[in-house]
Amino acid sequence: MKARVHVTLKTGVLDPQGKAIGHSLNRLGFPEVGDVRQGKYIELELAETDKAKAKQRVEEMCRKLLANTVIENYSIELVG
């Protein structure tokens, strides 16, 4: 089974990198771009076959290492 984890900054946390990306896109001729938020995408190959168990384990991974819950949210998608 594969887990796809998205880690994003919480609402209200300033994202200077997202802002810089937005400015660059505006400069490159994409004036329609407003607020930009940058995050991380992490793909995990898992030996687990039980979806519920896998979800629980990946949540633990997110809390312990993959996300800093002071500033970040995470979402988990299981495929396969």
Place this chain on the structure above:
Amino acid sequence: MKAAVLVFPGSNREVDVAQAIELVTARKPVMVWHGDGDFEKTDLIVVPGGFSYGDYLRCGAMAAQSPVMAEVKRRATQGVPVLAICNGFQIVTEAGLLPGTLMRNAHLKFVCRDVHLKVESSQSLFTNRYQQGQVLRIPVAHAEGNYFADADTLKRIEDRGQVAFRYCAPDGTVDGTGNPNGSLANIAGVFNESKTVMGLMPHPENAIESMFGGCDGKPLFEGLVEALS
């Protein structure tokens, strides 16, 4: 005072801080490798600056999970003082020993220069040789020093006097002009609740010799020796 200095793959200020400690104690600190789950008992543990684990995932995130940090957490809970500088500050916040976190500098640039710091509290092991309100000049060198905490945490640390240092102008004014990285409330260093753990982004170990630009960092180490010997 006997000190331990942790060394991670990618640490680069461990020798600087070891020299600062040796200068004030005439005793070499014990250098402890990140894979060591146990090490000699010491009066102080220092988590030095650098780029532990190449800053992968988030600054300090990997180092915070290393065997040595599990032991540091145990000892910190027992009251062993921990001084965490720059990447060390990032590591101990990731390890949950200090509140808040360090984010990418607001201007996105690496900043390497002297800054001014206002001493917020002289009532600690780390700051007893300073006066409250004293202005220090100490260098910073980081790209992720932008202190952030949510509103509740910020209120709590302000109410409990856990802010150790704030970035300020040379005259001590705390405003945007003296803030090198966008830190919330100009926070440059914080304590844990019991003030036995302190983390700061500036490098006091690089301000200990006047011929190298100033010695405002030296009293921090002298104060520790006085408190812990």
